[in-house]
Amino acid sequence: MDELKELKERLSQERPAQWRDLPDIGLYMDQVVSYMPRQLISYAGRDALTPAMVNNYIKDGLLPRADGKKYGRTHLAYLTAICALKRVLSVRETKALLHAAAEGEEDWALYAKFLGQMDMALERTADALDPDTPREELAGLALSLALRSYADQLACQRILDLIAPQEATKAERKRRVKEGETDFKSSNVLFIIQEGINRMSQFVIVTDSSADLSHEMVQALGVEVLPLAFTMEGKTYYNYTDNRDMAPKEFYRRLAAGAVATTNAVNVGQAIEGIEPLLQAGKDVLTLAFSSGLSATYSSMQIAVDELAEKYPERKVYAVDTLCASLGQGLILYLAAGLQKQGKSIEEVRDWVEANKLHICHWFTVDDLMYLKRGGRVSAATAVVGTMLQIKPVMHVDDEGHLINVSKARGRKASLDALVKKVGETATDPASQTMFISHSDCEADARYVADQIQAKYGAKEIILNYIGPVIGAHTGPGCVALFFVGGTR
Numbered sequence: 001m002d003e004l005k006e007l008k009e010r011l012s013q014e015r016p017a018q019w020r021d022l023p024d025i026g027l028y029m030d031q032v033v034s035y036m037p038r039q040l041i042s043y044a045g046r047d048a049l050t051p052a053m054v055n056n057y058i059k060d061g062l063l064p065r066a067d068g069k070k071y072g073r074t075h076l077a078y079l080t081a082i083c084a085l086k087r088v089l090s091v092r093e094t095k096a097l098l099h100a101a102a103e104g105e106e107d108w109a110l111y112a113k114f115l116g117q118m119d120m121a122l123e124r125t126a127d128a129l130d131p132d133t134p135r136e137e138l139a140g141l142a143l144s145l146a147l148r149s150y151a152d153q154l155a156c157q158r159i160l161d162l163i164a165p166q167e168a169t170k171a172e173r174k175r176r177v178k179e180g181e182t183d184f185k186s187s188n189v190l191f192i193i194q195e196g197i198n199r200m201s202q203f204v205i206v207t208d209s210s211a212d213l214s215h216e217m218v219q220a221l222g223v224e225v226l227p228l229a230f231t232m233e234g235k236t237y238y239n240y241t242d243n244r245d246m247a248p249k250e251f252y253r254r255l256a257a258g259a260v261a262t263t264n265a266v267n268v269g270q271a272i273e274g275i276e277p278l279l280q281a282g283k284d285v286l287t288l289a290f291s292s293g294l295s296a297t298y299s300s301m302q303i304a305v306d307e308l309a310e311k312y313p314e315r316k317v318y319a320v321d322t323l324c325a326s327l328g329q330g331l332i333l334y335l336a337a338g339l340q341k342q343g344k345s346i347e348e349v350r351d352w353v354e355a356n357k358l359h360i361c362h363w364f365t366v367d368d369l370m371y372l373k374r375g376g377r378v379s380a381a382t383a384v385v386g387t388m389l390q391i392k393p394v395m396h397v398d399d400e401g402h403l404i405n406v407s408k409a410r411g412r413k414a415s416l417d418a419l420v421k422k423v424g425e426t427a428t429d430p431a432s433q434t435m436f437i438s439h440s441d442c443e444a445d446a447r448y449v450a451d452q453i454q455a456k457y458g459a460k461e462i463i464l465n466y467i468g469p470v471i472g473a474h475t476g477p478g479c480v481a482l483f484f485v486g487g488t489r
Contacts, residue, residue: 004131004138011126014041016115019108020075026070029054032079040078041122049083052354056318057082060347062095077111084118088153091347093160100163144231157297166480203284203316203346205337206275208266208297210240210290210470211235211329217463221337226274228290228297229264230469236264248466252441252477259433265296271304275317279308284316284346287335288353292321293401295470302420318350320357323401326471327436328462328483334434335485361486362397364414365420367442367478394418416445419482420452426486431458433484440467442480449480 016039027035029051057063063078078098085094102110125145133141170437207213207223218225218241227238232254239247256262266274271287274291278285287305289298298321305319322329332353339349394407402462423430435453439446443464450462466472467479 001131001133001135004129004133008126008129008131010041011129012079015039015119015122018115019077019111022073022076024073026067026072027076028069029066029071030077031313032071035076036079036083036293039076040083048355049053049079050354052320053414054079056347056350056354059207059318060091060095061097062091066310068181072127074107077107077114081111081114081283088149088457090345092345093157096160097156097161107448113422115161135317148177157330158184163426174247203286203340203349204278205333205349206278206285206287207329207333208225208290208298208301208324209241209468210287210295211333211466212326212465212471213241213330217330217334217465220393221334222393223333223337224274224278227265228266228468228470230473231264232261232469233259237469240468246267248468248472249441251469251472253439255472256477262332263470263473265290266300268300268303268307271300271310275304275308276311279312279317280317282315285318286336286346286350287317287319288322288329288336290329290470291323291325291397291401293323293397294325294403295457298322308448316346318346320350320353321401322353322357322360323399324357324360325362325397325401325403326483327396327438327465328360328481330438331436331483331485332357332360333437356485358489359428359485359487360479361422361426361484361489363419363462363483364395364403364475364479364481365392365409365419366395367392368476396489416449416480417452419449420456422482423453423457423484426488427457427484428486431460431483433459434461434463435459436483437462438467438479438481438483439464440472440475442478445478445480449482453482 014480023035031481032054033049033051036174042048049366054063054223057079058065064074064080066075081098082094085097089097101113105113114223128145129141204224205221206226208226209228211225213221213223213225225241229236229238231237232246232251239245275285275287285305288454292298298319301319302321305317309315322332324332335356336353339352344352392409392412393405394409395403395405399405401478407418409418425433427433430453435451437446437449446464450464453459453462467475467481472479
């Protein structure tokens with residue numbers, strides 16, 4: 001089998017650069033991200049490194065800080081190890097392993113040891129692959145490899161459990177000697193107790209109401225939602241998930257009647273007000289924010305997180321720019337909450353979101369171009385001519401989180417069918433997915449899209465909900481938006 005032969009060859013031949021071959025000049029962040037894919041074997045861009053992930057590794061203590069804004073050989077070496085190990089170990093385990101291995105070692109020597117171990121591991125797996133394996137035996141081969149990984153990971157984690165107390169003891173001893181303290185024994189007991197508390201502490205996922213999740217789903221997922229504000233007819237309302245200020249039907253009724261709605265991002269004060277009580281309650285916090293390409297909400301969240309991280313150094317608090325909108329943001333939050341319920345750490349969930357957010361496909365169509373004209377998405381001439389000719393735009397959210405006009409369809413049904421067609425073009429295994437559809441008071445059209453997807457491609461589940469006022473103010477009534485996981489946006 002050619003694919004298996006190619007895999008065996010890659011495992012046998014492809015290796016990270018030696019220490020001497022790593023760039024000996026400082027690289028900027030974008031250069032680091034561009035350089036790293038050549039260090040490890042990967043398929044279809046999986047586990048791509050992002051600037052946010054690098055910054056998070058620095059915050060987590062896995063990676064030294066940049067020299068100014070530049071990264072050298074040591075950074076590239078550590079990133080190579082981190083990117084390999086994170087596929088099988090948690091962030092905490094990776095940190096413990098690297099810190100234990102680095103004890104008394106120069107950076108170049110540690111990297112050389114890592115490369116030697118990696119070479120043996122890749123060769124072992126390459127030897128287990130027979131390119132002539134019949135297709136019907138591939139499942140058995142994959143099972144054998146998976147169970148070998150299970151056994152190796154089990155042994156590794158147990159060894160790390162044995163290492164961790166020793167490492168903690170050494171770290172605490174150094175701290176106390178430095179501070180002139182002598183009662184090490186009692187202090188170490190407290191240290192171990194605190195570590196146990198930290199491991200047990202829960203984290204909360206926080207988002208904003210542009211995620212368009214229903215109140216019932218928010219409760220089921222156990223997430224916190226900060227309400228965004230909108231102003232209509234001189235009065236400011238908040239988009240609570242239970243719609244206490246204004247029901248969606250009423251919002252779209254007013255829009256259709258000629259009312260104009262304006263929206264406001266979460267400001268820093270509101271973000272702090274929403275997050276700080278969770279930190280005070282002993283919870284860590286992961287915020288998943290509305291796309292920075294469409295709102296200033298993420299910027300406010302990040303400023304708030306930075307301030308709170310300084311104020312509560314014992315807690316973990318992170319902000320992620322989802323680059324998603326509406327139920328696309330809701331979908332990645334839904335998937336992240338699922339990982340949380342599986343027992344994944346806050347760092348693991350954060351890193352998964354960073355690595356997978358550009359696989360959340362967003363496809364929109366609107367019924368009335370005039371609302372897009374108001375928001376500057378289309379020209380006045382395009383809106384007038386399009387309305388006269390019944391032209392309906394088909395749009396998506398690009399990799400920078402912006403709403404982009406991709407194509408045009410003649411008539412409403414054609415535009416809805418265009419959304420359905422995108423599932424077949426870009427969705428990853430659609431039959432196994434939970435897909436989301438949001439709409440601005442046009443549930444029948446949303447259900448048509450859902451029914452067509454089920455008929456043509458299948459789906460494990462399709463969940464519908466209203467588009468909230470923050471996005472609905474710009475799309476107007478009659479918008480249908482489809483969200484799913486795909487290979488590319």
